[in-house]
Amino acid sequence: MIKVQKVSKWYGLVVGVNRISLELEPGVTGLLGVNGAGKSTLLNLMAGLLKPSSGSVSLDGEKIFANPDALRKVGYCPSPDSLYDDLTGVEFLIFMGRLSGMTRKAALEAADRALESVAMGEEARKRIRSMSKGMRQKVKMAQAVIHDPEVILLDEPLNGMDPPSRAQTIKAIRKWGEEGRCVLVSSHLLHEVESMTSRIVLVHHGKLLASGEVPQVRKAISSRPMRIFIRVADGRRLAVELVAWTSVHSVSFGKDAGSLTVEVTDAADFREKLTLLLAERETGIEILNPLDDNLSAVFSYLVA
Amino acid sequence: MPVYEQGYEDYSGPRRSLKLRWLPLFRDELTPFLKKRRFIILLMLALVPWLYGIALTFLHTQLGDGSGMKEFIAKLPVVDEKLFAMLLSNGWDLFLLFIVVIWVGSGLIARDRRDKTLEVFLGRALSPVQYLWAKGLTLGLFLAVFSLLPAFVLVVFQVGLTGDPWWLISHSRVVWGTLLYSVLANGSMVLFVLALSSLSRSPRVAGLLFIGIVFLGDMGCGILYLITKSPTVWFFSTAKEVSILADRCLGVPVSAHLALSTPFSILFFLLMAGGGAGVLALRFSGRRVLR
Numbered sequence: 001m002i003k004v005q006k007v008s009k010w011y012g013l014v015v016g017v018n019r020i021s022l023e024l025e026p027g028v029t030g031l032l033g034v035n036g037a038g039k040s041t042l043l044n045l046m047a048g049l050l051k052p053s054s055g056s057v058s059l060d061g062e063k064i065f066a067n068p069d070a071l072r073k074v075g076y077c078p079s080p081d082s083l084y085d086d087l088t089g090v091e092f093l094i095f096m097g098r099l100s101g102m103t104r105k106a107a108l109e110a111a112d113r114a115l116e117s118v119a120m121g122e123e124a125r126k127r128i129r130s131m132s133k134g135m136r137q138k139v140k141m142a143q144a145v146i147h148d149p150e151v152i153l154l155d156e157p158l159n160g161m162d163p164p165s166r167a168q169t170i171k172a173i174r175k176w177g178e179e180g181r182c183v184l185v186s187s188h189l190l191h192e193v194e195s196m197t198s199r200i201v202l203v204h205h206g207k208l209l210a211s212g213e214v215p216q217v218r219k220a221i222s223s224r225p226m227r228i229f230i231r232v233a234d235g236r237r238l239a240v241e242l243v244a245w246t247s248v249h250s251v252s253f254g255k256d257a258g259s260l261t262v263e264v265t266d267a268a269d270f271r272e273k274l275t276l277l278l279a280e281r282e283t284g285i286e287i288l289n290p291l292d293d294n295l296s297a298v299f300s301y302l303v304a
Numbered sequence: 305m306p307v308y309e310q311g312y313e314d315y316s317g318p319r320r321s322l323k324l325r326w327l328p329l330f331r332d333e334l335t336p337f338l339k340k341r342r343f344i345i346l347l348m349l350a351l352v353p354w355l356y357g358i359a360l361t362f363l364h365t366q367l368g369d370g371s372g373m374k375e376f377i378a379k380l381p382v383v384d385e386k387l388f389a390m391l392l393s394n395g396w397d398l399f400l401l402f403i404v405v406i407w408v409g410s411g412l413i414a415r416d417r418r419d420k421t422l423e424v425f426l427g428r429a430l431s432p433v434q435y436l437w438a439k440g441l442t443l444g445l446f447l448a449v450f451s452l453l454p455a456f457v458l459v460v461f462q463v464g465l466t467g468d469p470w471w472l473i474s475h476s477r478v479v480w481g482t483l484l485y486s487v488l489a490n491g492s493m494v495l496f497v498l499a500l501s502s503l504s505r506s507p508r509v510a511g512l513l514f515i516g517i518v519f520l521g522d523m524g525c526g527i528l529y530l531i532t533k534s535p536t537v538w539f540f541s542t543a544k545e546v547s548i549l550a551d552r553c554l555g556v557p558v559s560a561h562l563a564l565s566t567p568f569s570i571l572f573f574l575l576m577a578g579g580g581a582g583v584l585a586l587r588f589s590g591r592r593v594l595r
Contacts, residue, residue, distance in 0.1 A: 082421050084421060095328060096428070
């Protein structure tokens, strides 16, 4: 749906985004990167707020920048507070709905729907000035979806939210993804991105480091052996067998002889051999747990 | 690839045409000012000089004959192009006009930049031109209170009280001259102030920039005139140029010490409008204004 092709954005001599290409499919995608990695620039380019220095961003084949027809299908929730403090949450949403071309009545109904989707009720009738950071975030998210966009771009939507609000927001984001919308969420909070989706886009120094499902990305990091924890009745015996395999880089013991941490260079080969071993005899394996097949490990391996 | 519900449907309700998307923004800008009593009083004060014009019309048409005041009234100015030129560029109104420009204009874009709402607006199906049109129209409408609106009222009074529609024909320049003056002076002022407002995140800074340029320009011109005695130095004086423009548009001879050539005056407003439009184009074309 939304396609980024060899996009670069320069701010004078500083490069914000460097030849990034990616395609967003329906569902939720996490946009990860450290501060200054280029996440917000990439989101601004996708929201049609910035003109790419080179390359193009298109939605359903139409360029996004300066194209109201394409922008109509995009909902953007920026990271900083982008609200009129003197209005109530509902008034602000009606205003946004009207800017999207709705009649007042339709905007009011859409505002109610949008507020419901972010689990916000009567609090939305308060002046934005008197709202907490979490509530303001929810109003900001509601304005991004008030016009039922196909593509929803959320820049750090969980910032400043308390745990219950975070849980509600994550639920809302997942729901939008399940409805078939393209949702791109930028965040620093890896575990929360992980609870929304396993599909990520990782940027660093303005470049695309990786994109895809976390396990696939992890698999592609061949320079780092995959670490697997094994809890087994007779650790020594298993360790002797494992070190002989070519796919095993190292085996180390934990606190006791039954806890092993195996570093594997070829996960597929290891799985195949382990399956054969389990079929041949009783090994007494109680726990088999990949230690770095998660977002946090992928992030640290690629960015650190 | 996961299987999704695909239950999402695009909003299918009534939708305003893309061309009119700026209307809510315009209304949102306009309404808060109309609710401010002090602002309304300020606008009312701008009409005070025009009451003089209405009073003149009244005196000439109602008390001119057989009232015992004939001689006194005969000495008073008549309502014509000269009076309109004087009213359009009177010092009182110019002072109030600058206050309104600073009050309304300085925050038009700067406030959106400060509150970061500009990203939300431009992230919607609203083009920068529509955004600027909504903002500019707000200021333009208030500036019209200083020229178009009272001029129109005075014309209506004049025609109504004399009962002579031919006055409008013989003084047609009052109508088109005022219109031309309003478009040139207000239009260039609006573009200039919008450009200044787009340069800062603080309405106060944008306002100070305007004050600095206008008042320092006038002061500098005054000093230069004292030294050189050349009328050309008034070229950079906004107040003087407004006055010259009003005289030129209404076909009234310009005072000798301001006798700049007409191309100079036009150039001043072209520079103001062109410079403003150029800055806005630069700031909005690549969306540098968002940074």
